[in-house]
Amino acid sequence: xxxxxxxxxxxxxxxxxxxxxxxxxxxxxxxxxxxxxxxxxxxxxxxxxxxxxxxxxxxxxxxxxxxxxxxxxxxxxxxxxxxxxxxxxxxxxxxxxxxxxxxxxxxxxxxxxxxxxxxxxxxxxxxxxxxxxxxxxxxxxxxxxxxxxxxxxxxxxxxxxxxxxxxxxxxxxxxxxxxxxxxxxxxxxxxxxxxxxxxxxxxxxxxxxxxxxxxxxxxxxxxxxxxxxxxxxxxxxxxxxxxxxxxxxxxxxxxxxxxxxxxxxxxxxxxxxxxxxxxxxxxxxxxxxxxxxxxxxxxxxxxxxxxxxxxxxxxxxxxxxxxxxxxxxxxxxxxxxxxxxxxxxxxxxxxxxxxxxxxxxxxxxxxxxxxxxxxxxxxxxxxxxxxxxxxxxxxxxxxxxxxxxxxxxxxxxxxxxxxxxxxxxxxxxxxxxxxxxxxxxxxxxxxxxxxxxxxxxxxxxxxxxxxxxxxxxxxxxxxxxxxxxxxxxxxxxxxxxxxxxxxxxxxxxxxxxxxxxxxxxxxxxxxxxxxxxxxxxxxxxxxxxxxxxxxxxxxxxxxxxxxxxxxxxxxxxxxxxxxxxxxxxxxxxxxxxxxxxxxxxxxxxxxxxxxxxxxxxxxxxxxxxxxxxxxxxxxxxxxxxxxxxxxxxxxxxxxxxxxxxxxxxxxxxxxxxxxxxxxxxxxxxxxxxxxxxxxxxxxxxxxxxxxxxxxxxxxxxxxxxxxxxxxxxxxxxxxxxxxxxxxxxxxxxxxxxxxxxxxxxxxxxxxxxxxxxxxxxxxxxxxxxxxxxxxxxxxxxxxxxxxxxxxxxxxxxxxxxxxxxxxxxxxxxxxxxxxxxxxxxxxxxxxxxxxxxxxxxxxxxxxxxxxxxxxxxxxxxxxxxxxxxxxxxxxxxxxxxxxxxxxxxxxxxxxxxxxxxxxxxxxxxxxxxxxxxxxxxxxxxxxxxxxxxxxx
Numbered sequence: 001x002x003x004x005x006x007x008x009x010x011x012x013x014x015x016x017x018x019x020x021x022x023x024x025x026x027x028x029x030x031x032x033x034x035x036x037x038x039x040x041x042x043x044x045x046x047x048x049x050x051x052x053x054x055x056x057x058x059x060x061x062x063x064x065x066x067x068x069x070x071x072x073x074x075x076x077x078x079x080x081x082x083x084x085x086x087x088x089x090x091x092x093x094x095x096x097x098x099x100x101x102x103x104x105x106x107x108x109x110x111x112x113x114x115x116x117x118x119x120x121x122x123x124x125x126x127x128x129x130x131x132x133x134x135x136x137x138x139x140x141x142x143x144x145x146x147x148x149x150x151x152x153x154x155x156x157x158x159x160x161x162x163x164x165x166x167x168x169x170x171x172x173x174x175x176x177x178x179x180x181x182x183x184x185x186x187x188x189x190x191x192x193x194x195x196x197x198x199x200x201x202x203x204x205x206x207x208x209x210x211x212x213x214x215x216x217x218x219x220x221x222x223x224x225x226x227x228x229x230x231x232x233x234x235x236x237x238x239x240x241x242x243x244x245x246x247x248x249x250x251x252x253x254x255x256x257x258x259x260x261x262x263x264x265x266x267x268x269x270x271x272x273x274x275x276x277x278x279x280x281x282x283x284x285x286x287x288x289x290x291x292x293x294x295x296x297x298x299x300x301x302x303x304x305x306x307x308x309x310x311x312x313x314x315x316x317x318x319x320x321x322x323x324x325x326x327x328x329x330x331x332x333x334x335x336x337x338x339x340x341x342x343x344x345x346x347x348x349x350x351x352x353x354x355x356x357x358x359x360x361x362x363x364x365x366x367x368x369x370x371x372x373x374x375x376x377x378x379x380x381x382x383x384x385x386x387x388x389x390x391x392x393x394x395x396x397x398x399x400x401x402x403x404x405x406x407x408x409x410x411x412x413x414x415x416x417x418x419x420x421x422x423x424x425x426x427x428x429x430x431x432x433x434x435x436x437x438x439x440x441x442x443x444x445x446x447x448x449x450x451x452x453x454x455x456x457x458x459x460x461x462x463x464x465x466x467x468x469x470x471x472x473x474x475x476x477x478x479x480x481x482x483x484x485x486x487x488x489x490x491x492x493x494x495x496x497x498x499x500x501x502x503x504x505x506x507x508x509x510x511x512x513x514x515x516x517x518x519x520x521x522x523x524x525x526x527x528x529x530x531x532x533x534x535x536x537x538x539x540x541x542x543x544x545x546x547x548x549x550x551x552x553x554x555x556x557x558x559x560x561x562x563x564x565x566x567x568x569x570x571x572x573x574x575x576x577x578x579x580x581x582x583x584x585x586x587x588x589x590x591x592x593x594x595x596x597x598x599x600x601x602x603x604x605x606x607x608x609x610x611x612x613x614x615x616x617x618x619x620x621x622x623x624x625x626x627x628x629x630x631x632x633x634x635x636x637x638x639x640x641x642x643x644x645x646x647x648x649x650x651x652x653x654x655x656x657x658x659x660x661x662x663x664x665x666x667x668x669x670x671x672x673x674x675x676x677x678x679x680x681x682x683x684x685x686x687x688x689x690x691x692x693x694x695x696x697x698x699x700x701x702x703x704x705x706x707x708x709x710x711x712x713x714x715x716x717x718x719x720x721x722x723x724x725x726x727x728x729x730x731x732x733x734x735x736x737x738x739x740x741x742x743x744x745x746x747x748x749x750x751x752x753x754x755x756x757x758x759x760x761x762x763x764x765x766x767x768x769x770x771x772x773x774x775x776x777x778x779x780x781x782x783x784x785x786x787x788x789x790x791x792x793x794x795x796x797x798x799x800x801x802x803x804x805x806x807x808x809x810x811x812x813x814x815x816x817x818x819x820x821x822x823x824x825x826x827x828x829x830x831x832x833x834x835x836x837x838x839x840x841x842x843x844x845x846x847x848x849x850x851x852x853x854x855x856x857x858x859x860x861x862x863x864x865x866x867x868x869x870x871x872x873x874x875x876x877x878x879x880x881x882x883x884x885x886x887x888x889x890x891x892x893x894x895x896x897x898x899x900x901x902x903x904x905x906x907x908x909x910x911x912x913x914x915x916x917x918x919x920x921x922x923x924x925x926x927x928x929x930x931x932x933x934x935x936x937x938x939x940x941x942x943x944x945x946x947x948x949x950x951x952x
Contacts, residue, residue, distance in 0.1 A: 015400045018407070022399035022451045026392050029452035036449050040339040043346020051345070052354035059356050060427025060747070067746040070738040074541055077702035082290040082740070083118075083249040084262070084269060085535070087523050089284040093243035099283045100237055100246045103276055107250055110272075113265040118695040119248035120237045127691035132681030133583045134572045141582040144678060148589050151671075155589060159603035162671075163664055164204070165611065168618040171197050172625050179628075186629045194633035197626060201640035204619075207663050208647040214666045218674050245530050252291060262291045263299075286523035290535055290740055293520050297513065300867040307864055312367065315857035323850040324378065332453040333374035340445035341366050344438035351437065352430050359431040362438055365815070368858045369413060370442035372822055372851040373406050376843075377450050379850070383843040385463045395451045402843070403447065405829040408773045410443035412766040412825065413818035419761035420814065423754035425747070432758065432814070439818075479894045480839050483901075486894035494793050494891070501795025507804040508720035508748045513869030528716060536718070537565075538711040538730045538739040545571055548707040554733045555711050560726045562714040567692065567700040568707055576686040587682035593675055600668040601661075610664075612648075612656035619645060710739075717741050720748070751807050759813040763787075766821050774828065783828045785892050787820025790884035797879045808869030809876040816880040819855060823848050823888035831896045838900035840893045852885035 025032040061068045088099045097120075104119040133141065148155065150170070154162045171193065178190045186194075196217075203217040238247040252265030266287075273285050320330035344366060348355065380402040384394040417439065420432020479486050514521050524535045540555070542548035545568035552564045572579070594603055601608050623641040626634045648656060689701050700708045711730055717723040727745050730737045763784070770780035794816065798804075805812075830844040859881065862874030 015404060018399040018403040018447060019396055021447050022396050022403075025448055025451035026395055026455050029455040032448055032452035033456075036339050036445065036452075039346075040342030043342045043344075043349075047345045047349040050353070051349040054354050054356045060425065061743075061750070062424055062426040062429075065424060065746075065750070067738070067742065070736050071743055074539055074738050077541065077704050077706045078539075078699075078708060083251060084266065084287065084291050085289040085523075085527070086248040086250070086269070086273065087286045087288060087527055088246040088248075089244060089286070089526075090282065091244065093239060093246075095280075095283065096239070096243070096246040097237045099276065099280050099285065100248050102279070103272065104248055106272055106276075107248075107269075110268070111253075113253055113268045114250050115253055116251045116695050116698060117248070118238070118250070118699070119246075127683075128687070129681060130683040131685065131687050131691065133586065133678070134574075134576060134579055134683075134687050136579070137574045138578055138582065141579060141586070144586060145582065148586065155593075155675075159594075159600065159668075160605070160608055162600065162604070162668065163608075163610075164660060164667075165614045165618045167200065168615075168622045171200070172618070172622045175622075175625050186631060186634070190629070191631070191633065194626070194629070194631060194637060197622065198633050198637040198640065201637040201644065203667075204663065205640040205644040205647070207666070208644050208659060211659070211662060214663075214670070216670045216674075217667065218671055240530055242530065245527070247527075249289075263295060266292055266295045286519055286526075288520040288523040288527065288535065293511075293514070293524070293535070296518055296520050297867065297869075300514070300518075300865065300870075307861075311861035311864060312364075312858040315861065316367070316371065316854045319850065319853050319857060320375075323375075323846060323853075324382070328457055329378050329382070329454075332450060332457060333371055333378060335453065336374050336445050336449045337367065337370050337442065339449060340370055340438070340442040343441045343445065344434070347437045347441060348434045352434060355434075356427050356430060359427065359434050361811075362431060362435045364858070365435045366438045366442060368815075368855045369439060369818060369822070371854055372819075372847075373410060373442055373446040374450060375850045375854070376402055376406055376409075376826060376847040377446055378454075379843040379847040381450075381454060383841070385458075388463070391455065391458055395454060399447060399451070401833070402826075402829075404773075405826050406443060406446065408769065408829075409822040409825045410439055412769050412821045414439040415765045415769060416758070416762035416814050416818045416821070419765055420754070420758045422761055423750075423757050425750045425754035428751065428754045428758065431811075479890065480837065480897055483894040483897040486890060487898065490887075490891040490894065494789050494796075494887075497796035497800065498792035499796065500799030501792060503799035503802075504795050505804045506720075506752055506810075507806040508723065508744075509718045510744060510748075510807070511718050513806060513808050513867065513872075516866075516868070536713065536739075536741045536744075538713075538726070538737050538741055540709040540711060540730075540734045540737045542568070542707040542709065543705075545707055548709055551709055551734060555709070555730065558729045558733065560714050560722075560729045562712045565700075565710040565712070566707065567689070567696065570692070571689075572687050580684050580686075583682050584684045586678060587684065590675055590679035590682070593672065593679065596669075596672055596676055598668070598672065600664045603668065610657045610660045612653060612660060615656075615660055616645065616648060619648075711737070713741070720745075748807055751810060755810045755813045759817060762814055762817050766817065770821075770825070773825075774832070779828050779832065782831075782892065782895065783821060783824035785895070786824040786827075786884045786887045787817045789891060790820045790880065790887045791816055793883035793886065794876070794880040797883065798876060801875075801879075803872060803875060805876070806869060806872060809873040811873070812876045812880050815877065816884060819852075819881055820884040820887070823852070823884055824892065827888055827892050827896070831900070834900070838893070838896045840889075845889070848885065848888050852881050852888075855881045856885075 061071075063069070063072060086100075086103060088096050088103075090096045090099075100119045104117055107114045107117045133144075136144075175190065175193050175197070178187065178193060199215075200217040203215045206213050206215055238249070239245065250269070252262035254262050254265070270287060273287060277283070277285055317330060317334070320333065321327055324330055341363060344362070348359070348362070352359070377398060381394055381398045384397050385391070389397060414436040417432040417436035420436075421429045423429055423432075511521055527535070540551055542551055548566050548568035552566055552569070555561050555564045619641055623638055623645070626638045626641070648659075651659065689697060692701075702708070713722075713726050715722050715726075717726045723741060723745050727742055730742075767780055767784060770783050771777065774780050774783070791813075794812075826844055826848065827840065830841050831838050834841070856878050859877035860874050862870045863878070865871050865874070
C-alpha cells in the first residue's frame with residue numbers, strides 16, 4: 001500500500017499526533033513496551049478481581065423492557081429456576097415406576113445438587129388426608145351422615161344386628177316404603193336403593209362363586225374421596241396416559257458465576273442416570289428440560305470454541321507466516337493483539353463490569369478484526385523498507401501514510417459496534433460497547449507497540465533480509481488493463497447472485513441451533529409426541545385462587561391451549577364454614593370405633609349366630625320385591641340374587657354356615673375400613689395451601705400469595721409462526737402472561753430488530769465519518785462499496801446454499817460492515833495517494849488479502865462445531881468476509897481505475913510498474929537501480945544467511 005507522508009491538505013490532524021507517538025516509541029522502545037505490558041497486566045488483574053459473569057439468557061434482555069418486567073415480576077415470586085426432567089420409557093408401567101422411585105430416592109438424598117424432587121404425589125401430605133371430608137360438598141356430607149344414621153345401632157355397639165339377614169331385611173323395607181304403589185314405574189328416589197341392592201347382590205354372588213373374590217358392597221355409602229385432589233387419593237406417579245412414559249422433575253442447586261448455571265447438578269444427574277441404566281437395562285432413561293437444553297448448548301459451544309480457537313490460532317499464524325514470508329513480524333502482530341486484548345478486558349470491567357453469554361465473544365471479534373491493523377501497518381512498513389527507506393524513516397512514514405487509514409478504519413468499525421448501544425437488546429448493546437472499545441484499543445496498541453517492537457526486532461536487519469509479502473501482480477494487471485470488463489462482470493455477478501438473497505429467512509427456532517441427535521432435544525420431542533406435556537409453557541400469575549380458576553376457564557377455551565395446570569382447583573370447592581359442623585358431627589359419631597382387625601364374632605360376642613335358613617329367606621324376599629320393577633339396576637340385582645340362591649341351595653347346611661360367616665367377616669372388615677377412612681379424614685381445621693406437599697406448593701404458589709397457572713400449548717411452538725399464534729392467543733386472556741415461550745418470542749424479535757438497527761445506524765454513522773475523513777461524498781460511497789455490495793453478495797450466496805439467518809449468526813451484520821468498511825477505507829486511501837492511472841499498491845493488496853484470509857480462517861474454524869448455531873455463524877462469516885474481499889480486490893479497484901483515467905492527479909510519490917512506492921523527494925533512481933531491488937515475485941534463497949526471515 002503506497003501512502004505519502006506529505007499528502008497536501010489530507011489528514012493533517014491525524015498525522016501530527018501519529019508522527020509524535022511513533023517518534024517517541026522509536027526513541028524509547030523499551031519504555032513503550034513496558035508501559036503497554038504494565039497496563040495489560042493491570043487490566044487482567046483488575047478484571048480478575050472485579051469482572052462479573054451473567055450466565056442466564058434473561059441477562060441479555062433490557063430489564064426496563066415491558067415484556068421482561070413481566071418475567072422479572074414472575075421470577076421475583078416463583079424464582080427463575082426451571083425443572084430438569086428425567087424421562088423413563090418402557091412397556092410395563094410398574095417397571096417404570098420402580099425406576100422412578102429408585103431415582104427419586106437417590107436424588108432426595110443429594111441436597112448438595114438437587115432440590116424439589118417431584119416424581120409422585122401421595123400421602124406425603126398427611127394434612128390433606130386428615131381434612132379429606134372438607135373436599136366434599138354438603139350434599140355428600142349429608143349422604144354420609146344418613147348412612148351413619150342407618151348404622152347408628154351398630155356404631156353404638158350392637159354388632160349382633162350386623163348380618164346379611166338384617167341388611168337384606170332393611171333394604172326390602174326401604175324399597176317397600178319408597179314404592180308409590182300406583183304403577184310398576186318406580187320413583188326416581190328408588191334408584192339409589194336399587195343400586196345398593198345390586199352392589200350387595202353382586203358382592204354376595206361373586207363371593208359364593210369364589211371365596212377369594214370379595215367386592216365391597218359399601219362403595220356408594222361412602223362418598224369419601226370422590227372429590228379429593230387426585231394427588232392425595234392415591235400414590236400417583238407422573239405418567240403419560242398410555243403408561244409408557246414416566247417423569248421425574250427436579251431443580252438444580254445453582255452455582256454462582258458459572259456460565260452453564262446448573263452445570264454441576266446436570267453433570268451429577270447424568271452420572272446418577274448412567275449408574276441407573278446399569279441396574280435397569282430394559283428401561284430407556286433420558287434427560288431433558290430447559291436447563292438441560294441450555295447446558296448442552298453451552299457445553300457444545302465451549303467445546304467447539306476450544307477447538308475453533310486452536311484451529312483459528314494455528315491457521316492465522318500459518319497465513320501470517322505465508323503472507324509475510326517470515327516468523328518475526330507475525331509474532332509482533334500477535335504480541336500487539338494480546339496486549340490490546342488485555343487492555344480491552346480491563347476496559348470491559350471498568351465500563352460494564354461483567355460479561356454475558358454474548359459479550360464474552362468479544363475476544364473472538366478482536367482476534368478477527370484487531371489483527372487487521374497490525375497487518376496493514378507491517379505490510380506498509382515492509383514495502384517502504386524495500387523501497388529503500390531506513391528503519392526509523394520507514395516507521396514514521398508508515399504512521400503518517402497508512403496511519404490515518406488505520407485510524408479511520410478503527411473508528412468506523414468501533415462506531416459500527418457502538419451503534420448497538422442504541423438498541424433495546426441489552427446483550428447486543430453490551431457486546432457493542434465492549435467490542436467497539438476493544439477495536440479502538442487495538443488501534444492505540446498498534447501505534448505504541450509496533451514501532452517499538454519493529455525498532456527492537458529489525459534494528460540490525462538490512463532491507464534485503466526482510467520478507468517480501470504477497471503482491472497479487474496477475475490480478476492487478478487484469479484490472480488495470482480491462483477495468484470496464486471487470487466492473488461489468490462483477491456487477492452482473494453480484495446482481496445475479498444477490499437476487500437469491502431474497503430467499504434467506506430468519507429462523508427463530510432455537511432447537512435448530514443445537515447439534516443433531518442431541519439426547520435432550522430428542523427426548524423433549526418424544527415427550528411432546530407421547531404425552532400431553534411440553535417443555536415450553538406460558539405462565540400467568542393470579543392474585544387469588546378464585547382469579548386463577550377464572551383465568552383457567554378462559555385459557556382452556558383457546559384453540560392453542562391443550563391444558564392448564566394450577567393448584568386452585570385442588571382446594572375444597574365448598575367453603576369451610578359450610579362444612580365444618582357436618583364434619584365435626586361425623587367425627588363425633590366415629591370417635592369410638594372398635595379395632596380395625598376385629599371379626600364379627602368378636603364384635604357381636606355371644607349374640608352372634610349364623611342362620612342359613614333365615615339368610616335364604618331374606619334374600620328371596622328382596623328378590624321378590626325387586627322383581628316388581630323393570631329397571632336395569634333392579635333387574636341386575638334380581639339376576640345376581642337368583643344366581644346366589646341357586647349356588648346357596650346347592651351347599652350343605654355346614655357349607656352354608658361357613659360361607660355366610662366368611663362373608664360377614666369380610667363385610668365387617670370392609671365396613672370398619674370405610675369408617676376409619678372417614679374418621680381419619682374428619683379434621684375440622686380449614687384446608688390451607690400449607691397442607692399441600694412442598695414440592696407442589698413451591699412450584700405453584702409463591703410466598704407472597706401469588707397463584708401460578710402453567711398454560712401448555714396444543715402444538716409445538718419452537719417455530720416462529722405457531723409460537724406467534726400461541727403468544728397472541730394467551731395475551732388475549734391475560735396481557736401480563738409471561739414464560740419461556742414468550743421470552744423466546746420477544747427476545748428473538750428484539751435480536752433481529754436490534755441487529756437490523758445496528759446495521760442501519762452503523763452505515764449512517766460510518767458514512768458521516770468517511771465524509772469527515774475524505775471530504776468527498778463520492779469517496780465515502782466508494783469506501784462503503786465493500787460492505788454494501790459484499791453484503792448483497794453474501795446474502796445471495798446464503799440463499800443459493802439454503803442457509804438462513806438465526807439468533808446465532810445474525811451478528812454478521814455489524815461484523816461485515818466493520819470488515820468491509822475497513823477494506824474500503826484502505827483501498828480508497830490508496831487510490832487518493834496515487835497519481836495517474838490507479839493500480840493497487842502491493843502493501844494494500846497484501847494487507848487486505850491477509851486480513852480477510854485470517855478473518856475467514858478465524859471465523860471459519862467454528863464450522864468444525866457440531867453445534868449448528870456456531871457452524872452457521874462460521875459459514876456465514878466466511879461467506880461474508882469472502883464477499884467483501886472479492887469486492888475490495890476486484891470490483892472497487894476496477895471502478896477506481898476507471899475514475900483515475902477520467903481525473904488524472906499529480907502526487908509527490910511515483911510508482912514502479914509493479915505498484916511499489918518510490919518517493920520522489922529521495923532522488924530518482926535509474927531503471928537499473930530499481931531492478932536491483934528485490935522483486936515481488938523473485939525467489940528467496942532460504943539457505944543463505946542473507947535471507948533469514950523465516951527463522952528470524
